[in-house]
Amino acid sequence: MAAVLIREATEGDCGEVMRMIRELAEFEKLLDQVRINEEVLKTDGFGENSFYHCLVAEIPPDHGDALGSTVVGYGFYYFIYSTWTGRNVYLEDVYVMPKYRGQGIGSKIVKKVAEVALEKGCSQFRLAVLDWNKSAMDFYKSKGAKDLTVAEGWHFFRFDNEAMRELVKK
Amino acid sequence: MAAVLIREATEGDCGEVMRMIRELAEFEKLLDQVRINEEVLKTDGFGENSFYHCLVAEIPPDHGDALGSTVVGYGFYYFIYSTWTGRNVYLEDVYVMPKYRGQGIGSKIVKKVAEVALEKGCSQFRLAVLDWNKSAMDFYKSKGAKDLTVAEGWHFFRFDNEAMRELVKK
Numbered sequence: 001m002a003a004v005l006i007r008e009a010t011e012g013d014c015g016e017v018m019r020m021i022r023e024l025a026e027f028e029k030l031l032d033q034v035r036i037n038e039e040v041l042k043t044d045g046f047g048e049n050s051f052y053h054c055l056v057a058e059i060p061p062d063h064g065d066a067l068g069s070t071v072v073g074y075g076f077y078y079f080i081y082s083t084w085t086g087r088n089v090y091l092e093d094v095y096v097m098p099k100y101r102g103q104g105i106g107s108k109i110v111k112k113v114a115e116v117a118l119e120k121g122c123s124q125f126r127l128a129v130l131d132w133n134k135s136a137m138d139f140y141k142s143k144g145a146k147d148l149t150v151a152e153g154w155h156f157f158r159f160d161n162e163a164m165r166e167l168v169k170k
Numbered sequence: 171m172a173a174v175l176i177r178e179a180t181e182g183d184c185g186e187v188m189r190m191i192r193e194l195a196e197f198e199k200l201l202d203q204v205r206i207n208e209e210v211l212k213t214d215g216f217g218e219n220s221f222y223h224c225l226v227a228e229i230p231p232d233h234g235d236a237l238g239s240t241v242v243g244y245g246f247y248y249f250i251y252s253t254w255t256g257r258n259v260y261l262e263d264v265y266v267m268p269k270y271r272g273q274g275i276g277s278k279i280v281k282k283v284a285e286v287a288l289e290k291g292c293s294q295f296r297l298a299v300l301d302w303n304k305s306a307m308d309f310y311k312s313k314g315a316k317d318l319t320v321a322e323g324w325h326f327f328r329f330d331n332e333a334m335r336e337l338v339k340k
Contacts, residue, residue, distance in 0.1 A: 021253045030322070034254045035293070045258060052251040081222040081248050083191045083263050085215060093253050107340075114334040123205070123331040131323035144333035149325035152200070153301035156318040156326065161293040163327045164284040165313035170277075 011046040016071040025162035048167035075126040089117040177261040179224035186241040245279035261286040
């Protein structure tokens with residue numbers, strides 16, 4: 001197994017991160033919902049204000065794939081705020097390219113996010129998982145996360161752009 | 171019906187907001203999960219950095235309750251970041267005191283959040299609802315929000331403090 005480095009993403013990683021965001025959305029069968037691109041990712045993460053944080057998993061150059069890519073996974077998170085527990089972390093995405101799975105890279109990314117959360121005084125970190133993605137469900141449960149949709153009955157709701165536009169007209 | 175003003179919360183509202191946060195948690199049968207207090211709310215919302223945004227619903231003084239309170243509801247939100255759609259809004263809580271319900275105050279708060287979201291160029295706003303809270307489920311659906319737990323299978327997961335501490339030890 002190649003040594004894997006989990007490090008903060010730089011602006012130069014945005015192209016590779018965007019490629020993996022699309023790969024993950026494709027796996028989740030929701031690729032048509034991806035509207036951002038590399039430039040947006042650069043501006044929003046490395047411009048005047050930073051709206052997110054991103055970790056990347058990097059392997060040594062001699063273990064890269066045929067295209068020479070050495071960035072093989074990412075973790076995407078930001079800080080949220082609970083009226084019960086204050087500042088917390090939300091893990092938006094974790095992704096590892098298929099051929100690099102089974103080496104504990106996803107675990108390392110999740111662990112790093114927990115380290116950051118604890119360093120920043122957060123008492124929770126939250127995420128969302130698709131219920132048909134059994135391996136992801138099992139993965140997070142095995143790490144100690146609780147399925148709050150099952151345990152407490154929380155459902156995700158979303159207003160899309162059109163729904164918001166209708167709402168403000170009323 | 172008294173005229174209701176939806177305005178941004180000030181530092182001076184934190185005591186009233188904290189009181190209502192506890193009322194809402196009690197209604198949700200999860201009061202034991204409330205760990206923050208008025209001071210934390212002041213520091214995190216009105217200190218050097220602002221980690222959340224809060225709207226309050228205010229009624230004229232002559233319509234206040236016996237204790238003289240004129241702040242009768244709140245909406246608590248922050249900005250999040252989707253790898254699919256970029257900057258979005260998350261509505262953490264909406265609450266209206268029981269005796270002021272049925273006057274459209276909750277709707278006004280939700281509408282204001284949608285206005286802010288659109289102003290800031292967000293294409294979505296997300297929230298979570300408990301499945302046994304039928305009136306809340308119906309309320310958001312009637313406003314045009316989609317239940318993504320039902321439609322796409324999203325489940326909420328959370329690592330609590332202890333789970334995070336175990337995770338970083340591994």
